[in-house]
Amino acid sequence: MNEQDFEDGFIELIKGAISEKEKQRYRNSNILYWKALMQLCDLTYWKDKGKPPKNLAIRLEYFRERNNRIMQTLGENEFETGKPYAIYQDTYKSKQDEKIVR
Numbered sequence: 001m002n003e004q005d006f007e008d009g010f011i012e013l014i015k016g017a018i019s020e021k022e023k024q025r026y027r028n029s030n031i032l033y034w035k036a037l038m039q040l041c042d043l044t045y046w047k048d049k050g051k052p053p054k055n056l057a058i059r060l061e062y063f064r065e066r067n068n069r070i071m072q073t074l075g076e077n078e079f080e081t082g083k084p085y086a087i088y089q090d091t092y093k094s095k096q097d098e099k100i101v102r
Helices: 003-022 026-049 056-066 068-074 084-090
Strands: none
Touching: 003 026, 026 056, 056 068
């Protein structure tokens, strides 16, 4: 795994999110945007630790310890309405529409 792999993955996920939004598949679009965001988080983690994180809990803990501003932006839990993490969690529970896809 190298930096280019992370960058290629990010670009693929963003293009997929845009494509899904154009097809009005908002749930898929939100999921792909979240995964693209996590791809960037993984790149940061990998550059620091030399390996990708194994799961979301490790990612969130890493950013909580290293940069609380990032965590405030992502949202710490599913109840922080409008934050990326809450939007992603909502894809499992509720219908998604165009105004939610940002």
